[in-house]
Amino acid sequence: MLALVLDTxxxxxxxxxxxxxxxxxxxxxxRVTVDARAHAELLIPxxxxxxxxxxxxxxxxxAVVAGVGPGPYTGLRVGLMTAAALADATGLPGYxxxxxxxxxxxxxxxxxxxxxxxxxxxxVYWARYRHxxxxxxxxxxxxAELVAKRVGGSAMAGAGARLYAEVxxxxxxxxxxxxxxGLAACAAERVRDRAPGEVLVPLYLRRPDAVEPTARKPVxx
Amino acid sequence: xxxxxxxxxxxETSCDETGVGIVRGTxxxxxxxxxxxxxxARFGGVVPEVASRAHLQAMVPTVHRACAEAGVALADIDAxxxxxxxxxxxxLLVGVAAAKAYALALDKPLYAVNxxxxxxxxxxxDNGPLDQACIALLVSGGHSSILQVPRVGGQxxxxxxxxxxxxxxxxxxxxxRLLGLGFPGGPLIDRAARDGDRDAxxxxxxxxxxxxxxxxxxxxxxxxxxxxxxxARQRAGEPVPVADVAASFQEAVVDVLSAKAVRAATEAxxxxxLLGGGVAANSRLRELTAQRCERAGLRLRVPxxxxxxxxxxxxxxxxxxxxxxxxxxxxLDVATDSSMPIADVLAR
Ligand SMILES: [Zn+2]
Numbered sequence: 001m002l003a004l005v006l007d008t009x010x011x012x013x014x015x016x017x018x019x020x021x022x023x024x025x026x027x028x029x030x031r032v033t034v035d036a037r038a039h040a041e042l043l044i045p046x047x048x049x050x051x052x053x054x055x056x057x058x059x060x061x062x063a064v065v066a067g068v069g070p071g072p073y074t075g076l077r078v079g080l081m082t083a084a085a086l087a088d089a090t091g092l093p094g095y096x097x098x099x100x101x102x103x104x105x106x107x108x109x110x111x112x113x114x115x116x117x118x119x120x121x122x123x124v125y126w127a128r129y130r131h132x133x134x135x136x137x138x139x140x141x142x143x144a145e146l147v148a149k150r151v152g153g154s155a156m157a158g159a160g161a162r163l164y165a166e167v168x169x170x171x172x173x174x175x176x177x178x179x180x181x182g183l184a185a186c187a188a189e190r191v192r193d194r195a196p197g198e199v200l201v202p203l204y205l206r207r208p209d210a211v212e213p214t215a216r217k218p219v220x221x
Numbered sequence: 222x223x224x225x226x227x228x229x230x231x232x233e234t235s236c237d238e239t240g241v242g243i244v245r246g247t248x249x250x251x252x253x254x255x256x257x258x259x260x261x262a263r264f265g266g267v268v269p270e271v272a273s274r275a276h277l278q279a280m281v282p283t284v285h286r287a288c289a290e291a292g293v294a295l296a297d298i299d300a301x302x303x304x305x306x307x308x309x310x311x312x313l314l315v316g317v318a319a320a321k322a323y324a325l326a327l328d329k330p331l332y333a334v335n336x337x338x339x340x341x342x343x344x345x346x347d348n349g350p351l352d353q354a355c356i357a358l359l360v361s362g363g364h365s366s367i368l369q370v371p372r373v374g375g376q377x378x379x380x381x382x383x384x385x386x387x388x389x390x391x392x393x394x395x396x397x398r399l400l401g402l403g404f405p406g407g408p409l410i411d412r413a414a415r416d417g418d419r420d421a422x423x424x425x426x427x428x429x430x431x432x433x434x435x436x437x438x439x440x441x442x443x444x445x446x447x448x449x450x451x452x453a454r455q456r457a458g459e460p461v462p463v464a465d466v467a468a469s470f471q472e473a474v475v476d477v478l479s480a481k482a483v484r485a486a487t488e489a490x491x492x493x494x495l496l497g498g499g500v501a502a503n504s505r506l507r508e509l510t511a512q513r514c515e516r517a518g519l520r521l522r523v524p525x526x527x528x529x530x531x532x533x534x535x536x537x538x539x540x541x542x543x544x545x546x547x548x549x550x551x552x553l554d555v556a557t558d559s560s561m562p563i564a565d566v567l568a569r
Contacts, residue, residue, distance in 0.1 A: 042554065
């Protein structure tokens with residue numbers, strides 16, 4: 001039950017190949033490059049490198065797993081468009097994973113974990129987890145607002161947590177970006193159950209910036 | 222892969238149209254387009270983030286529509302072509318991501334092509350192969366150029382003239398907004414102008430002075446002249462004759478475009494003039510250029526209006542030419558280029 005796994009919700013271009021058949025999914029190949037501007041260039045070559053290094057053909061795959069964010073839109077869309085087209089071309093089911101869940105999956109023992117990604121514009125995408133289970137929906141906030149609202153926890157992880165570690169003030173754990181293993185852990189059950197494929201919908205969390213035009217200025221003032 | 226009459230899927234996402242076309246050689250099999258234009262109308266222009274979101278949503282359904290229309294399965298496709306630039310950076314990325322994924326999954330070569338060259342190559346689908354050079358007038362919301370094209374769908378073309386400021390389509394959008402007609406301006410001005418007198422107002426013809434570059438364009442001064450004229454009317458408390466302004470403005474644009482294109486062909490001793498790009502859908506530009514070509518003894522090639530505006534078939538048409546002529550495919554790490562130079566037909 002081989003799954004091609006990808007995530008582009010962060011500065012990392014993450015690609016991997018995982019066997020989801022065993023209870024503990026087995027990582028067969030992984031390519032991670034941290035370059036926030038190269039998702040479109042690197043993602044497909046990285047996925048292909050994973051297939052080649054593991055000696056796996058497209059026809060051997062059982063599923064496509066993709067992080068659906070939240071994350072900066074341009075990069076995020078590259079991953080989701082890639083996953084959707086791969087699933088479409090192969091007829092394989094596509095499964096979406098909240099990218100923050102994939103970071104939390106690396107810390108199943110944490111009783112109260114804050115995961116925060118870098119949302120740019122001095123904000124973070126965040127969610128809270130008890131023993132790896134998310135509480136509520138992911139959101140986007142200024143780090144200081146989280147402190148003011150006492151959105152605490154006993155530890156934190158993610159690139160946003162590292163960036164605003166001083167403001168957030170919680171013990172910082174490893175794992176800045178969603179990993180292939182974390183993504184696979186969140187989707188393994190669906191892969192094993194051959195669950196119906198999903199439409200991969202990005203978690204934007206913000207509306208597009210667009211302003212309706214104001215009255216035109218006359219050229220003859 | 223058969224290099225004769227290849228079956229090519231073309232993907233276009235450089236602006237607000239998600240286009241997927243399928244061709245076999247120079248035969249058009251499918252031209253599916255999903256447009257997000259209504260979502261941009263209230264903003265008076267294309268909002269890049271809105272366009273990018275719409276591309277992601279529309280892509281797979283549009284691919285399916287194209288395959289159904291063409292009566293082919295994805296597995297039958299010989300090659301994937303996609304617009305690599307120029308265009309909106311975020312929008313281009315969605316199309317290129319899709320194209321790369323289809324290429325990898327189907328194990329087919331990828332051709333990352335220039336949008337402007339595709340506007341020229343689409344002519345082959347309606348007017349068939351051309352065994353000699355032509356002059357192309359390429360006019361759209363983003364570009365206004367006169368090109369020398371040794372072979373339609375080939376990799377060598379030379380820009381003989383371009384706009385120094387606004388593109389022709391941009392001028393249409395701005396004047397449409399000034400007249401309260403809405404967005405996008407091209408079709409709205411075209412429609413309004415039908416009821417107007419194109420000689421009612423003598424708007425300036427840019428770049429037609431004795432010392433001006435004979436093949437360059439400028440539409441910024443015209444746009445300002447229209448605004449001044451309309452504002453003077455409004456200040457005098459008189460009604461604005463929208464149809465006359467639209468017709469006279471449109472005439473000023475298409476007069477310069479067609480005159481310079483005909484001049485370029487005549488001076489180069491080239492017999493064929495090709496019209497392409499969104500503004501080539503304008504009925505008056507088609508009419509006036511046809512008249513002037515006939516007078517000058519030139520043959521005009523212009524695709525049907527639907528193939529002039531942005532679509533995937535034009536990308537597929539160019540891709541098919543590249544395959545047929547043995548061009549090396551693009552690498553799977555090829556980058557998009559929002560300001561891809563017009564002379565670069567294929568990105569590797
Ligand atoms: Zn165009």
